[in-house]
Amino acid sequence: MILGRSEARCPDIGSRAEAVRATFFFPTLSVPVMLARRVGKGETPVLYAVLCYDREDVVGAWSQEQDDAVMVRLGAVQEKLAAEGRIGPVARLLPTTAATTIRKGERPVIMDGPFAETREQLLGFYIIDADDLDGALAIARDLAAASGSPGAFELRPLRMFHDWGTLREQASA
Amino acid sequence: MTDPSWIDAALVAARPRAVGALLRYFRDLDLAEEAFQDACLKALQTWPDKGPPRDPAAWLIFVGRNVGVDGVRRRGKQTELPDEAALSDLDDTETPLAERLDNADYRDDVLRLLFTCCHPDLPATQQIALALRIVCGVPVPRIARAFLIGEKAMEQRITRAKARIATAGLPFQTPGPVERIERLGAVMAMIYLVFNEGYTAPGVGDDRAGLSGEAIRLGRLLLRLFPTEPEVMALVALMLLQQSRAAARFGTGGELILLDDQDRSLWDRGAIAEGLALIDKAVRHARPGSYQLQAAIAALHARAPHAAATDWAGIERLYTALEALQPSPVIRLNRAVAVMKARGPQEALTMIEPLAEALDGFFYFHGLKGALLKQMGRSAEARTAFSQAVALANTPAEAAHIRSEIDSLSDTAAAVRPSTITNRRSS
Numbered sequence: 001m002i003l004g005r006s007e008a009r010c011p012d013i014g015s016r017a018e019a020v021r022a023t024f025f026f027p028t029l030s031v032p033v034m035l036a037r038r039v040g041k042g043e044t045p046v047l048y049a050v051l052c053y054d055r056e057d058v059v060g061a062w063s064q065e066q067d068d069a070v071m072v073r074l075g076a077v078q079e080k081l082a083a084e085g086r087i088g089p090v091a092r093l094l095p096t097t098a099a100t101t102i103r104k105g106e107r108p109v110i111m112d113g114p115f116a117e118t119r120e121q122l123l124g125f126y127i128i129d130a131d132d133l134d135g136a137l138a139i140a141r142d143l144a145a146a147s148g149s150p151g152a153f154e155l156r157p158l159r160m161f162h163d164w165g166t167l168r169e170q171a172s173a
Numbered sequence: 174m175t176d177p178s179w180i181d182a183a184l185v186a187a188r189p190r191a192v193g194a195l196l197r198y199f200r201d202l203d204l205a206e207e208a209f210q211d212a213c214l215k216a217l218q219t220w221p222d223k224g225p226p227r228d229p230a231a232w233l234i235f236v237g238r239n240v241g242v243d244g245v246r247r248r249g250k251q252t253e254l255p256d257e258a259a260l261s262d263l264d265d266t267e268t269p270l271a272e273r274l275d276n277a278d279y280r281d282d283v284l285r286l287l288f289t290c291c292h293p294d295l296p297a298t299q300q301i302a303l304a305l306r307i308v309c310g311v312p313v314p315r316i317a318r319a320f321l322i323g324e325k326a327m328e329q330r331i332t333r334a335k336a337r338i339a340t341a342g343l344p345f346q347t348p349g350p351v352e353r354i355e356r357l358g359a360v361m362a363m364i365y366l367v368f369n370e371g372y373t374a375p376g377v378g379d380d381r382a383g384l385s386g387e388a389i390r391l392g393r394l395l396l397r398l399f400p401t402e403p404e405v406m407a408l409v410a411l412m413l414l415q416q417s418r419a420a421a422r423f424g425t426g427g428e429l430i431l432l433d434d435q436d437r438s439l440w441d442r443g444a445i446a447e448g449l450a451l452i453d454k455a456v457r458h459a460r461p462g463s464y465q466l467q468a469a470i471a472a473l474h475a476r477a478p479h480a481a482a483t484d485w486a487g488i489e490r491l492y493t494a495l496e497a498l499q500p501s502p503v504i505r506l507n508r509a510v511a512v513m514k515a516r517g518p519q520e521a522l523t524m525i526e527p528l529a530e531a532l533d534g535f536f537y538f539h540g541l542k543g544a545l546l547k548q549m550g551r552s553a554e555a556r557t558a559f560s561q562a563v564a565l566a567n568t569p570a571e572a573a574h575i576r577s578e579i580d581s582l583s584d585t586a587a588a589v590r591p592s593t594i595t596n597r598r599s600s
Contacts, residue, residue, distance in 0.1 A: 061185040097396045098450040113400045133453035
């Protein structure tokens with residue numbers, strides 16, 4: 001987008017912005033391969049979900065060029081980690097305005113978006129395959145019923161999906 | 174050390190809230206804008222070394238207020254500042270200001286700012302220019318290029334718009350619930366105008382096409398202020414779903430490519446995912462509205478893996494509901510397209526014939542009529558309709574598209590059985 005931005009005086013994005021995107025690494029199907037490799041070396045695997053937070057309105061004000069530049073640099077880091085077998089799937093989340101929250105309880109309550117004042121932190125992440133919101137909510141209801149703890153599930157649509165674990169397996173094959 | 178790109182983005186993002194609050198304080202659009210510009214200059218001087226403030230908008234409002242007041246004093250109080258005591262909502266002081274700067278508090282400021290730009294006294298072109306300048310912060314030369322007019326002319330247009338608003342008076346009292354919903358409706362219409370200004374642009378990537386992106390940003394801003402309003406969700410969904418096709422809508426020569434013929438692999442999947450998520454959310458509220466119906470129609474197109482898989486019967490039902498909600502010949506015309514796809518050209522032609530008078534000056538009417546007649550093998554009549562469409566085309570791309578339709582009409586087409594042509598068209 002050319003319009004609506006002040007002229008970008010510097011094409012580079014600083015360290016501040018690098019911590020930005022809701023880009024995170026989380027174990028899924030490719031993780032057993034990752035684990036086997038580390039255990040085989042006598043190492044103890046320690047997995048982390050890296051959750052990145054920043055101001056959504058500021059990130060949303062980036063020009064396409066700025067956005068692309070950040071993605072390219074994040075991609076380089078991810079590729080390095082993937083070569084070391086240290087990265088699982090990477091997902092970028094759509095804006096919080098596209099989110100839906102289901103609050104658990106005897107009768108789960110469904111709400112629009114995450115709310116700034118929610119006290120719970122993001123603790124886990126599922127990728128589910130549902131046709132639409134109703135399907136996703138049905139799965140979330142089942143999860144809520146099975147979890148037996150207080151809290152909430154946030155249903156957030158994904159924008160991108162890279163399975164670096166699979167890429168690494170292909171590369172080493 | 175704070176990165177300049179981050180500061181740029183932070184200033185753009187803070188602009189609606191900051192200018193909105195400064196407008197409430199100064200009650201004058203020019204003063205509010207100047208104060209914001211001055212605060213931005215100060216930010217560019219101090220943020221790189223000292224680091225950005227915790228809340229950039231609060232910082233800009235506080236600094237903007239101080240420099241604005243200084244400016245007014247220097248000019249010998251040409252503009253009388255409102256008596257602080259008379260302004261019920263002016264209890265801002267630095268610390269509490271930063272504390273209460275959340276959407277709930279500043280929602281009315283931003284809504285007022287947006288509503289100011291779509292003042293009913295302003296013609297649509299002035300509304301769009303004003304919103305781009307004041308809310309989005311687009312520099313005047315770029316707005317001028319988008320509208321294909323000179324910088325001076327655009328400057329004058331914006332000045333005239335501001336003068337008209339100043340004369341009409343701004344609504345500064347906190348709106349009641351009913352008034353707030355009315356303002357919301359006017360603001361949504363203005364945002365969609367900005368979007369269409371960009372969407373009808375003959376190409377991607379130029380200044381005018383960039384207006385669609387600005388409109389989507391305005392829509393997201395509005396949605397953050399009203400996160401539970403299904404019509405706002407749907408407006409953003411509608412814009413995203415339409416915008417998702419931007420790269421597929423024009424050929425290499427700038428010619429228009431219709432939905433049926435578009436390369437769907439060029440559609441922006443991220444925009445589609447967000448649009449579909451938003452329309453799903455909106456529908457859950459069970460409070461239908463025109464943006465929801467329009468977005469639902471766009472969603473049916475977006476969900477179809479290829480043109481032949483489009484749920485035309487579903488689209489026809491949605492257009493029927495839309496027409497019931499807001500009867501209009503243009504909506505009926507759109508419904509006729511769905512009828513043509515679902516049940517053939519004869520029924521669609523019968524449907525649009527009574528619209529001839531109302532839509533005589535409308536490009537799409539003659540274009541559709543020509544296409545229907547062509548499908549039915551009535552070449553001569555099709556040619557007449559297409560000729561009228563060319564004369565009414567809004568863009569060179571539209572005219573070129575209709576001319577190619579005329580070129581494909583052959584005298585032999587009339588000899589072919591209508592059913593054959595219909596089948597070929599709908600395959």
